[in-house]
Amino acid sequence: DAGVIQSPRHEVTEMGQEVTLRCKPISGHDYLFWYRQTMMRGLELLIYFNNNVPIDDSGMPEDRFSAKMPNASFSTLKIQPSEPRDSAVYFCASRAGTGHYEQYFGPGTRLTVT
């Protein structure tokens, strides 16, 4: 079975540009999570969805960040405008519903904002 798919794997962009990260969760999983990993702050949960509905976005840094999940098989994380401090690895993870608690992570998108 395919795991969580993320694209692109690497993104280099200039400050001020819009960046869109994409995620396809494992088929049948009800939950989808977006994380950010940096050396300074470790792994941070940005937002998570249950059945395509955002449940907790308290980790989203600021209004420049937005996330959507238009259907069960696709989610996006958008940064507009991007800043150098947004440089990080962004992970998407998914998990099944009740009774299944482990999250399965995608390979991550390494974002560099110059």
Next chain:
Amino acid sequence: AQKVTQAQTEISVVEKEDVTLDCVYETRDTTYYLFWYKQPPSGELVFLIRRNSFDEQNEISGRYSWNFQKSTSSFNFTITASQVVDSAVYFCALRGVNAGGTSYGKLTFGQGTILTVHP
């Protein structure tokens, strides 16, 4: 509030040595779940194990074993006869379930322990 502490920032061992990675957690929930993840140099996060708070049996999977002790709020991970391929960052994580039985949904991660196994 929930918290996971991995006090060992970095550990360096020589191949075939046994190594234990420590994890201490804090939660007010009576029911919770503990996890270990591995992040090899390639960068992906790989799920290793989940443990329920109501099951304190230790678990062994090949060279890996986990020791869960509620009395000390610890969930330690031991690799026996370490190998170079074990070199990675290892994360301990916690997920609580509130008294009403509704999961918080999200994991609280520790800062990770960098394990380097030298040949």
